[in-house]
Amino acid sequence: MVKGTQEKIINSFFKLAERYPERSSFSITEIANEAKISRQAIxxxxxxxxxxxxxxxxxxxxxxxNEHFLLFEEHNLSIEVFFSKIIVPELYKYRDWLRCIYSTSAIPNW
Known part of the structure; x- marks a missing residue:
């Protein structure tokens, strides 16, 4: 159950970031309200x-x-193929997070 709540918290952070793209931080209270959980739970x-x-x-x-890069030599692939077959699919899993990070001020030091 913790995993599900943690995902709710993270999704709420990204919803706030998309709603207020100019903001560079949010309070735990705002995130908790968006997630519909108590801030104490967070x-x-x-x-x-x-x-x-x-x-x-x-x-x-x-x-x-980084875990994939550490295993680069074990894959025995060219760097181009490694990126296209290993790294790009991993980045794709985080595409919504990355889109939000790069299009808002939510994580300014990224």
Missing amino acids: YQKHFKSYEELVDFIMKSIDTTI
């Missing part, structure tokens, strides 16, 4: 701060990509 079970939520989002993307 603080106690998921994220201690807005910055921790943003770090989680960034690390989720980075970790996935």
